[in-house]
Amino acid sequence: MSVPAHKDQAIIDNAATVLNEMRALCKSLVYAALLTDDGFEVVSLPSYHQTDGSRMASMASSMQALSDAVARELKMGSSEYIIIATQTGYVLQLRVPSQSLVLSALFGDDETLGKALSISRLSAQKMSALMTPAAV
Amino acid sequence: MAEHVILFAGPMGAGKTTAIQTLSEIPVVLTEANNTERHVADKATTTVALDYGEIMVSDEEKVRLYGVPGQRRFDFMWDILKERAVGMILLVNNDAPNPIALALEFLEEFSELNSRGGVVMGISRSDVSGGPSVDDYSAAISARYPELVVPVFTVDTRNTSQMRLALMTLIMNIEARSAFTLNGSTAA
Numbered sequence: 608m609s610v611p612a613h614k615d616q617a618i619i620d621n622a623a624t625v626l627n628e629m630r631a632l633c634k635s636l637v638y639a640a641l642l643t644d645d646g647f648e649v650v651s652l653p654s655y656h657q658t659d660g661s662r663m664a665s666m667a668s669s670m671q672a673l674s675d676a677v678a679r680e681l682k683m684g685s686s687e688y689i690i691i692a693t694q695t696g697y698v699l700q701l702r703v704p705s706q707s708l709v710l711s712a713l714f715g716d717d718e719t720l721g722k723a724l725s726i727s728r729l730s731a732q733k734m735s736a737l738m739t740p741a742a743v
Numbered sequence: 744m745a746e747h748v749i750l751f752a753g754p755m756g757a758g759k760t761t762a763i764q765t766l767s768e769i770p771v772v773l774t775e776a777n778n779t780e781r782h783v784a785d786k787a788t789t790t791v792a793l794d795y796g797e798i799m800v801s802d803e804e805k806v807r808l809y810g811v812p813g814q815r816r817f818d819f820m821w822d823i824l825k826e827r828a829v830g831m832i833l834l835v836n837n838d839a840p841n842p843i844a845l846a847l848e849f850l851e852e853f854s855e856l857n858s859r860g861g862v863v864m865g866i867s868r869s870d871v872s873g874g875p876s877v878d879d880y881s882a883a884i885s886a887r888y889p890e891l892v893v894p895v896f897t898v899d900t901r902n903t904s905q906m907r908l909a910l911m912t913l914i915m916n917i918e919a920r921s922a923f924t925l926n927g928s929t930a931a
Contacts, residue, residue: 611779611780612779613779644776644777645776645778645779645789645791646776646791647779665791665819668776668792669774669791669792669817669819669820670792671776672776672792673774673793675774676774676792707776
């Protein structure tokens with residue numbers, strides 16, 4: 608039985624690297640986490656926000672599964688992003704390509720949605736690349 | 744058309760998704776994710792938001808079937824879904840560690856459904872272990888909640904007639920209680 612991602616030190620280290628680079632690229636990033644499909648936090652950025660990381664991971668997992676179910680029901684292909692826009696910022700969420708991981712991030716309202724999307728997508732791709740063994 | 748919303752609750756591995764798939768007359772909406780807790784329940788995927796199915800129990804009566812995730816870390820989904828439900832089928836797998844305590848825990852968590860409508864309990868996987876008997880569950884529930892009437896069945900969640908029996912028992916309890924309440928208020 609393989610080690611789950613949230614208990615695999617190599618994956619945890621890679622996830623921390625990706626999130627730290629994400630924060631360096633985007634000062635309006637308030638909170639970000641990588642989590643398993645079934646709602647366990649792999650790693651999250653230290654947050655100034657009052658955030659219960661494990662609860663956020665569970666909620667993000669449910670949201671991801673619901674968005675996948677809606678896309679499937681409507682025969683729209685697979686869900687690429689989830690966006691929750693509020694008066695004070697955005698929550699952006701997407702799958703790490705080819706992995707059973709989800710990236711969830713909260714941006715302040717001083718960020719443009721386009722830049723938030725771009726940074727999130729690049730970070731998810733970076734995480735995927737770090738987890739994929741290099742071709743020989 | 745009358746509609747009922749029924750929840751399927753219970754621990755991971757009790758068979759909630761299977762029960763809804765067995766009963767539903769529409770393709771079931773699933774929110775499965777890869778299960779990283781294989782030591783808790785040895786299955787590839789687990790429900791992380793809800794399951795949804797529908798069944799007509801008469802020409803004029805539709806039942807909406809919602810399954811909730813079994814893990815407590817998804818209890819926000821319990822709160823969302825129990826608000827709209829009138830009854831619950833509580834499923835507990837008899838080979839779980841201390842299944843009676845689990846049953847009591849879920850009854851406590853979803854107690855408002857009993858006061859609003861009704862609860863039926865199904866013991867699954869009773870054929871694969873020497874766990875507690877139906878009487879053991881009934882006695883424990885009566886001791887903890889003397890005011891509750893909770894029918895207890897052993898069920899194979901893959902068996903349509905067994906699951907229909909559990910569901911119809913619940914619907915009849917809900918309707919009987921509703922009629923009783925209505926008559927009581929009319930008489931008053």
